[in-house]
Every structure is written in structure tokens, then in C-alpha cells.
Amino acid sequence: MRNGGTVTIGVCALVVLLACEQQPCGEGANEVVDADGARFCVAETRAVIEGGITCPAELPFEVLLEEGLVCTSEPASAEDLPPEVCATLGGCTAREPAPSADAGLALLDGATDAGTAEPGHGRWASIAASGPARSGASCATDSSGRLVVMGGWAGPTGSAAAQSSDARRFDPGSGDWTELPMSGRPSARTGAALVAFESDAVEGLFVFGGDDGDAALGDAHILVGGSWSMASTSGAPSPRDDTSAVWTGSEVLVWGGLGPNPLGDGAAYDPATDRWHPLPTEGAPTSRGRHAAVWTGSEMIVWGGMSDRALADGAAYDPAADRWRPVTSIGAPTGRQRAFAEWTGSIVLIWGGSAGDGRQLADGALYDPRSDRWQALPEPPPERTPVLAGCAAGWNGERFVIWGSSDATELRSTGAALDPTTRTWSPLSSAGEPSLRLGACAVAGPVGLYLFGGRSLGAQLSDGALHAP
Numbered sequence: 001m002r003n004g005g006t007v008t009i010g011v012c013a014l015v016v017l018l019a020c021e022q023q024p025c026g027e028g029a030n031e032v033v034d035a036d037g038a039r040f041c042v043a044e045t046r047a048v049i050e051g052g053i054t055c056p057a058e059l060p061f062e063v064l065l066e067e068g069l070v071c072t073s074e075p076a077s078a079e080d081l082p083p084e085v086c087a088t089l090g091g092c093t094a095r096e097p098a099p100s101a102d103a104g105l106a107l108l109d110g111a112t113d114a115g116t117a118e119p120g121h122g123r124w125a126s127i128a129a130s131g132p133a134r135s136g137a138s139c140a141t142d143s144s145g146r147l148v149v150m151g152g153w154a155g156p157t158g159s160a161a162a163q164s165s166d167a168r169r170f171d172p173g174s175g176d177w178t179e180l181p182m183s184g185r186p187s188a189r190t191g192a193a194l195v196a197f198e199s200d201a202v203e204g205l206f207v208f209g210g211d212d213g214d215a216a217l218g219d220a221h222i223l224v225g226g227s228w229s230m231a232s233t234s235g236a237p238s239p240r241d242d243t244s245a246v247w248t249g250s251e252v253l254v255w256g257g258l259g260p261n262p263l264g265d266g267a268a269y270d271p272a273t274d275r276w277h278p279l280p281t282e283g284a285p286t287s288r289g290r291h292a293a294v295w296t297g298s299e300m301i302v303w304g305g306m307s308d309r310a311l312a313d314g315a316a317y318d319p320a321a322d323r324w325r326p327v328t329s330i331g332a333p334t335g336r337q338r339a340f341a342e343w344t345g346s347i348v349l350i351w352g353g354s355a356g357d358g359r360q361l362a363d364g365a366l367y368d369p370r371s372d373r374w375q376a377l378p379e380p381p382p383e384r385t386p387v388l389a390g391c392a393a394g395w396n397g398e399r400f401v402i403w404g405s406s407d408a409t410e411l412r413s414t415g416a417a418l419d420p421t422t423r424t425w426s427p428l429s430s431a432g433e434p435s436l437r438l439g440a441c442a443v444a445g446p447v448g449l450y451l452f453g454g455r456s457l458g459a460q461l462s463d464g465a466l467h468a469p
Contacts (some may be wrong), residue, residue, distance in 0.1 A: 023056035025071070034082035041071035042088050042228075044187050066093040078186060093226055115304055122396060122417065122469045124432035127452060129463035131177050132166045135439030135455040136190050140205070143198035145446030146171050148180075148205060149368065149453065151189050153439075155242025162365030163188040163213055168454075172445065180466035184220045184430065188212060194244035201272040206231075206252050208269075211241040212256035216259045222271050235276035237267045244293035246300050248319055255279060255317075262307040268319065282359035285315045292341030296369055301348050303327060303341070303367070310356035316369060325449055332373035333365045340364075340402075342395040342444070344420055350401055351377065351418075352393060360387075366420055380425040385415040394442040398448040398469035403428060403451070405436050412436075417469075434465040 025031050025041035032040045041059055044067065048413045055062055055071035065078055065090040072081075078094040086092040086112025120192030136150030145466030147170040165188040167180040172390075183313040186192070195201065204224035208231075210217050218239030220231035235244075243257030248268075255266030264287035266279040285291075303314030312335035314327040331338070339353030339361075351364030362385050379385070386404030393402040396417070403415035413436055417430035437454030444450070445466060452464030 016093070026058065029071070030088060032085050032088050034084045036082075036383075038073070038082070040081075040085050042068065042085055043070075044068040044089060047098050050162075053074035060299060063274070065089065065091075068225065072255050084304065091226075109372060109455040121427060121429035122399070122401070122467055123429065123464045124434070125448075125468065126432065126434070127170065127450075127466065128175065129461070130454065131462045131464070132168050132171060133167070133460040134453050135437075135460055137441050137453055138190075138194035138207070138210070139441035139443045139450070139452065140191045140194045140196050140435065141443055141445050141450065142169070142196040142205065143203055147443070147445060147450045147452065148194065148196065150207065151192055151196055151210065152441075152453070153190060153455075156458075159414075161213075163238070164191055165189070168435050170450075172447075180223060181226055182228070184221070186219065186228075187217075189217055191241045192217075193243050193254065195245045197247045197252060197271055199250055199272065204271065205268070206244055206245065206247075206250075206256055206271060208237075208241050209243050209257065216241040216257075218259075220269065221334075224271070228389055231269060231271075232274045232276060235267060235278065236269075237265065238263070240289070241300070242289035244291060244302065245335040246293055248291070248295060248300070251319065253279065253295075253317065253319070255293065255300070255302060256285070256288050256291055256305065262287035262289050262305075263382055266287065279317065280322060280324065282327070283315060283443075284317070285313065285324075286311070290337040292339045292350060292353075294341050294343040296343055296348065299369060299422060301327065301341075301367070301369060303348075304333075304336050304339050304353065306337035306356070310337050310354070314334070327367070328372050328374065331365065331376065332364060332367075333374075333376075336359070336361055340393040340400075341400075342400060344395060344400075347420060349377075349395075349418075349420055351400065352391065352402070366423075377423055380416040381427075384414055384425065386414050392440045392442040392451050392454075394449045395444045396452075396469055397444070397447060397466050401428065401449050401467055403433070403467070406437075428467075434463065435461070440464070 008426050011199045031042045036219035043076050059071035061072045061075050078092045081092045105361045106253045129130045134152035150167040154164040169178050189212050191211035193208045197204045208220040216239040216246050216339045240257030240259035245254045251268040251270050257263050269276050272469035285302050288305035288307045293302050299316040299318050301316050313329050314326045317324050340351045342349045348367040362379045366375045392403040399417040401417050437456045440454030442451050448466045448468030454461050
């Protein structure tokens, strides 16, 4: 209508017409209007991952929740959201702020220093006995350097009834444990592959396979935000235990394992799209389980393991080229299963494990994937070599650490740290070390090596330690 020469359209002036037109919520998001007429765009976690939700211009503020994301017209927190929004998502749980990369330094503030000990001894920081009591658990560190412990034996080993489905996360910054959501959590199991993943599109945890006491498992689960979901089974690997899984930055590569026979296949899983695709078999290692697998930044190196014998060969898979190349056997360690394997940032380190006849091995080698060459490592001094069947080992950020009981009586501890540059071993400081144990999990963290759980004198342990250089 005309009024004093001014043209109006409805209640909006022409110059502000665009501001009055509401933009729709992004694909995968739902519009919610509360009792006061306020508008919100609401997306569950999975939709955020797959669709990359963008908030419309008139709802520019994001509230990140464990359950998903909410677009609002003004800054808000989880507590400010109306019940209509929370009902749509099934809850409004504030997403925990991720600890900084050096959060573990707070834990180390109370650590016992090695004092006047020679360089390389490092120091131990205790993890209080408030975690899950278990041995043989699957462990990983997430993208923020927090320790994740899942499954394992909560009672006598070998009993299916003693297997656990418990999953918890330890924050080295606060020293607190948090139980991961129970709804949708993987069933009780041991030997599952557990990997943390993070990319521009998605961040979370991936769990695959394992053993429930009766048979190998073939289900995969992911935890994103505050929700577990079962991964697609289309194209997924067959059920298997003693498999390997590595994160490439965009996919999880699962390969090999026992199901119950040794397997020589695998698949890649993209958590952002919930899709699997097979890995090539041409040029792949022969069938095996209990092998070593590490990600170098461009290749997955698979080496050793067990089939009808302990193996001393391997291959490297390049996802970009989608092909395998052989790893030379010249200078490689002797055949072994369950060897410790680490990527130091420049070289692959293989150490320990057991031979086909059950003998525990205390040697290893360095493998350079650029030159395809091996270099033998010296054995640590006998007085610094723990009983290898119960040894815990891993990379502490600077050195490869081995630690455990000095003999079968479990009365005295010992350990050593290997400098891969000089290929020399030095003793560990015993000041502040954890109590002796078997079956502990060991995994590299943001500022050192996490060692957690295990069993001693038949009891499952709920404490641990962080060893830093």
C-alpha cells in the first residue's frame, strides 16, 4: 500500500525485506520454536558430522552439546536452552572442553623427579586408584591426549563372565576419570581394536572386533560427541580378534587378525560417511594375527605376527596409491608375534615379542620406510630387562621405555629406556614408579607413556602412572 509516498510490503520496509526472510535450517537440522516463539536450529551429532551444519544468518551463535549442535540468535550455554530444544536432542549436556596438548604437565607437577640420575631416566607421575580395575584392556589416547580404557578382564582372566564392557576416559589435566556413555556401548570383550580419530569433519573413538569368550566379534562402533552408534556392516571386515587398526587422518585401516584362522584381508572405514571399502589383497602380507602395525603419516607398516609359525616379514600400504609394497627382510628381526611397535616420528621401532616356540625375545630393530632398511638394536642389559611375558613398553615422546618385574617372583622392578638415535639403553628411575603388575596397558600420551591397570596376586588393579622423559 502507499502511505505518504512510502512503499511498504506487509510490515517490512523494502530496504529490510531480506532481513525479514528467514533462512531455513541446514540440511540435517530441524527447526524448533519454544513457548515464547523463539526459533532455533537443532542438529544431532551424526547430522553435524555428515552435513557440516551451517547456522543461518539470523541464528549465528552455536551451542555445542554432547548430543549435537544448536543455532541461536544470541550467545547461550547449555543451561540457557529451552526444554523444547533439549527434548528434540534427547538432552542438553554441555560438551566438555578438551584439555590442551600439554595438559599432562599438570599431572607431572606432582611427579617424582629422577634427581641426580643420569639423563634418560625420566620421571613417574601417579594415576590414582580411581579408574576401572582390570587387566588386558584396550587403551588409546584421544585427540586431546586423554587416556581411554575399554573392556578387558574385570575378574579372573579366561572367564567370559569376567569380561567387561566398561569404558572410561582419564583427563591428565584434572586427574579425573569420566565414564563414557552406557547407551549403545559395545558389549563386553577383550582384544578389541581401539583407535581415536580426528579430522576436519569428525572426531571420536572407533572400536572393532575382539573376543567375547565364545567367538571373535565383527561389530564396529564409534563414539562421537556423547553418543555411541554402530558402524555400517556393509563392506566391513569379517569377525576377528588380534587384529590391527590405525588412523590415517581420514580413515581407520583395519587389517589381518584371527577369526579363528589367520586372515590376510582388511578394509578402510570413513567415520564421516559411515562407509567401508576393501583394502587390496595384491601385494598384501600373508594371512596373520598378533602382528605389529604402525602409521607413519603416509603408510601403514605391517610386520611380523603369527600364522602357522612366527613371521619375520611384512608390507607397507599406501592409501593414496591404494597399493602395497614389500618390506625388505634383509636385516629384519627374527620371526615373532605380539612385538611392541612404535613410530618415533622418523623411524619404525620393533622390539620384543615371542618366538613361535614361546620364547620371549629381548631384541629388535629400527626400520626406515624411506630407504627400506633395517638396523639392529642392541639388547638391554640383563639386569635391566624385565620378565618379558609381563612387560609393559611404549614410546614416551623421546625414548622407548620397557618396564616390569625383574623376575617371576614379582618382588623387584626394573626397566630401561632406549634412545633410537644413539641406539643405547639407560636405566629408568624407580622413584615414584607404579606397583608391579602383569597385563597392564601401555600407550603413548601427550607428554609421556601411560601405563594403566593390570593384575597383581590375582587382583585387578585400578591405578597407573605416566612416564615422561
